[in-house]
Amino acid sequence: MIFRTVAGLAMFAVTLGITQPALAQIAKPTKSKPAKSRHIEPTVTLIKNRKEKPMKVYIGTYTRGESKGVYVLDFDPNTGKLTPTGATAPAKNPTFLALSPNGKTLFACEEIADYEGKHGTVVSFAINPTDGAITRTSTQSSEGEGPCHVLVDAMGKHLFTANYGNGIIAVYPIAKDGTIGKATSVKKHDSVPPGPNQPGPHAHAVNLDPTNHYLFSCDLGTDSLFVYHFDSAKGTLTPNNPATVTLAAGAGPRHFAMQNGRDAYVLNELDSTLSHFHYDGLHGTFTMQETISTLPEGTGKIENSTAEVVIHPNGKFVYGSNRGHDSIAVFAIEKETGKPSLIETVSSKGKHPRNFALDPSGKWMIVANQNxxxxxxxxxxxETGKLTPTGDELKIPAPVCVVFAPKK
Incomplete structure (x- = not known):
């Protein structure tokens, strides 16, 4: 091949008048120098070493003693350290709190029965974006006695409350500035009381399904889960068909948790159990799967009542609090079926753990011991869902609700 190439060059050279020595120089093979390799060091971001910004935590309390209302705390997600800011907002028994999705407004229910002579209230607080301090901006009647739970919908356009005293739930519009308007829908739970310890309806919680189309209300006094269709355009509730889900007699359903749109968990206050349901989001109906105890096997007869139920952000665990046993029950969730299994109970390090919350990362839990x-x-x-006390505690009078502000 080289010979043919050189010969061809010679004939071409004669045609152009190129001399033989010049031709030899042209035909001489050259050694190519190896290209210099450029080693580019990869840029590595050590995310695990990046410190997260502190966040605010809001604490609801009973104000019968020394409490001043709602407390604002600083939480360090890097260390789990909780620090008082000194900021508080006056309120009467702000026993449950909820944040707007944009993090600009905090809502609370005041668990009283003397507003306008007969009702409790729902209130809004504007959150200062600089220091997290809160200022009351509006107050409305809860439309019932002793409100104990509030909820904001995913769009931040409606507020819901449950009144324990007389089994009434209500819906309110939320203005763009976070203030609460007059109630657009009020419903009273009507059901035959199941036993002597449950003389009438006691609505204890309000929750929405992921589609924002159905609202559920645990009623401790009737052993029922009430189901409503929610019209977000009008802010109204209509009883579903069927309108209720019946739990075991004497169970006392208190709080409700659902994360994936299929598995729902109802914590029953009176018989210390956790009920698992499969949910049909198309029709707003529930199918009971199983009910298990929140207390460890072998626990003797003790006075105990459950309070709060929370699902871990990773969906692998569900937690419930025991008042009397004074513990947090940890349940593993079976991936395929959603079945909960009790894996441990951990001391709450105090008396009467009415409420607790997980931070947005799921790495930390704060438990509020009321008594x-x-x-x-x-x-x-x-990985395991298990809890380890850090050794840090903070004194707050009669704490009964914990809410983490969203990450910025």
Missing amino acids: TDNLVIYAVSP
């Missing part, structure tokens, strides 16, 4: 005036911090294992 010992203390908040207790736990590290949470995302």
